[in-house]
Amino acid sequence: MTILGNFIAGQPQASHSGRTAEVFDPASGEVTRQVALSSADETRDAIRVADEAFPGWAKMSPLKRSRILFKFKALVEEHADEIARLISSEHGKVFSDAKGELTRGLEVVEFACGIPHLQKGEHSLNVGTGVDSFSLMQPLGVCAGISPFNFPAMVPMWMFPVALACGNTFVMKPSEKDPSTPMRLAELLKQAGLPDGVFNVVNGDKESVDVLLTDERVQAVSFVGSTPIAEYIYATASAHGKRVQALGGAKNHMVVMPDADLDQAVDALMGAAYGSAGERCMAISVAVPVGEETAERLRAKLVERLQTLSVGPGIKDGPDHDMGPLVTRVHLDKVVGYIQAGVDEGAELVVDGREATIDNAGNGFFVGGSLFDHVTPGMRIHREEIFGPVLAIARVDSFEDALAMVNDHEYGNGTAIFTRDGAAARQYCERIQVGMVGVNVPIPVPMAFHSFGGWKRSLFGPLHMHGPDGVRFYTRMKTITQRWPSEVRDSGGHFTMPTL
Ligand code: NAD
Numbered sequence: 001m002t003i004l005g006n007f008i009a010g011q012p013q014a015s016h017s018g019r020t021a022e023v024f025d026p027a028s029g030e031v032t033r034q035v036a037l038s039s040a041d042e043t044r045d046a047i048r049v050a051d052e053a054f055p056g057w058a059k060m061s062p063l064k065r066s067r068i069l070f071k072f073k074a075l076v077e078e079h080a081d082e083i084a085r086l087i088s089s090e091h092g093k094v095f096s097d098a099k100g101e102l103t104r105g106l107e108v109v110e111f112a113c114g115i116p117h118l119q120k121g122e123h124s125l126n127v128g129t130g131v132d133s134f135s136l137m138q139p140l141g142v143c144a145g146i147s148p149f150n151f152p153a154m155v156p157m158w159m160f161p162v163a164l165a166c167g168n169t170f171v172m173k174p175s176e177k178d179p180s181t182p183m184r185l186a187e188l189l190k191q192a193g194l195p196d197g198v199f200n201v202v203n204g205d206k207e208s209v210d211v212l213l214t215d216e217r218v219q220a221v222s223f224v225g226s227t228p229i230a231e232y233i234y235a236t237a238s239a240h241g242k243r244v245q246a247l248g249g250a251k252n253h254m255v256v257m258p259d260a261d262l263d264q265a266v267d268a269l270m271g272a273a274y275g276s277a278g279e280r281c282m283a284i285s286v287a288v289p290v291g292e293e294t295a296e297r298l299r300a301k302l303v304e305r306l307q308t309l310s311v312g313p314g315i316k317d318g319p320d321h322d323m324g325p326l327v328t329r330v331h332l333d334k335v336v337g338y339i340q341a342g343v344d345e346g347a348e349l350v351v352d353g354r355e356a357t358i359d360n361a362g363n364g365f366f367v368g369g370s371l372f373d374h375v376t377p378g379m380r381i382h383r384e385e386i387f388g389p390v391l392a393i394a395r396v397d398s399f400e401d402a403l404a405m406v407n408d409h410e411y412g413n414g415t416a417i418f419t420r421d422g423a424a425a426r427q428y429c430e431r432i433q434v435g436m437v438g439v440n441v442p443i444p445v446p447m448a449f450h451s452f453g454g455w456k457r458s459l460f461g462p463l464h465m466h467g468p469d470g471v472r473f474y475t476r477m478k479t480i481t482q483r484w485p486s487e488v489r490d491s492g493g494h495f496t497m498p499t500l
Helices: 040-059 062-078 080-091 095-112 154-165 180-191 206-214 227-239 262-278 292-306 329-344 399-407 422-431 467-473 485-491
Strands: 006-008 011-013 020-025 030-036 123-128 131-139 142-146 169-173 199-201 218-224 243-247 252-256 284-289 348-351 370-373 390-393 414-418 436-439 475-482
Touching (some): 006 040, 006 180, 020 080, 040 142, 040 169, 040 199, 040 206, 062 095, 062 180, 095 154, 095 467, 142 154, 142 206, 154 169, 154 180, 169 206, 180 199, 252 399, 262 390, 284 292, 284 399, 292 348, 292 370, 292 390, 329 348, 329 390, 414 422
Parallel strands (some): 218 243, 252 414, 370 390
Antiparallel strands (some): 123 131, 348 370
16 A cells, blocks of 8 residues: 655655554545654654755745746646545545635635735835835745645645745645645646755654744744644744744634525525535534524525535536535544534434435445534534534524624634625624624635634634735845945944934
């Protein structure tokens, strides 16, 4: 069986750690390959290689760096079907969704191609008599990325295109559950002309991650994953003097006002709750209808739509299913455990995904879509992130109650409001304690030229990913104040604070 190693210094390299993890095809339940869990020394070696590659890469003109990214984009597009199949074969999501994730990742590459403009800095003439001031946005050095299983292409592509464009070198530590896609992207970066050592992939687990968080040569750490690990990453890497952006888990609510177009809201909820089997940090997992009548109508429409939710393998001939399997048996058991917890806590299980009919289920990690009603804030299925195809209806009496329910939650990644009332939407946007808000848009993922990030325990660190914040995160500003020698000679010494 293949053992996936590392990609260091422009070459695939076998790991000699002696430790591996199994990678599954979630649709069949079979182990398809092993992935190396690299040793601390192997991780240090990748950092050394990236550190040595830094001076040359940082000195290259931004225009040339951008041209390599343009070629990379063309290569990814050329191989899009192959990469989408790879994503689906290890993650389980349906083929069209895998292609969608790749497109969203490519949009960040397109943004990063604009680096000659983005990294220009500022300039002021005559800040004092004969004195000019300007800023440089310089790269940091070696940056590290640690990514989750749910977007094996898109999340690494939130990080490395911007980091590389700014002149940094990179060590990527992908999720050990679906590691093949970042390895393929590393090959395509090399093919696009990226110098060896500028982008490296180290497969591994906590042992590798801990080296990335503590090695003094690493300047910045970007992390996306669950909240407890995000908090650990933030605390450890910051204590070692690095800048950190650590994105964590989520529980996203969609408020449905009495005046909303309910057919539109239900369409939106079906995709946002059950797409990718709910394994999205921006999935809607709680619908919050305002008023009993809205709740009854919403519930009836959702129940009807759930009868036709098609579940099956992510790759098949003909049109896709609506959703595929969960990523592993362990995760499936966790999601099924939450369904039972909801029943035990007294929520009403209106549609039970455990009983769904599934095409060609075999030994795959499948569960159908579930719907709970009468979920209240104290219940575990409201407090905790399930990360599966389970939608909760949490009824409220008023707009103010909806606002309070969302604001009281520990997470603040995404939220949406469906309404025809502009004033209600405007108030929601202003008062909600959440980083990304949709108005009649269920999954308000910012485009690549804006920045992505949540509030509260969904993000540790001040800067969001990609867009303007991404450029700020991966550059250090230096401000230069200059006056030329003839004026220095003429002016003599100054012993007071200079003013205009
Ligand atoms: P995870 O936290 O288990 O793993 C993420 C990464 O951390 C992996 O690379 C893993 O190897 C590493 N890791 C795991 N345990 C570690 C430890 N003890 N020490 C050091 N490193 C460790 O997350 P996951 O299950 O792969 O992904 C799902 C989670 O990611 C969900 O909570 C989801 O909400 C979140 N997520 C958040 C966003 C966002 O933008 N906020 C986006 C995607 C996913």
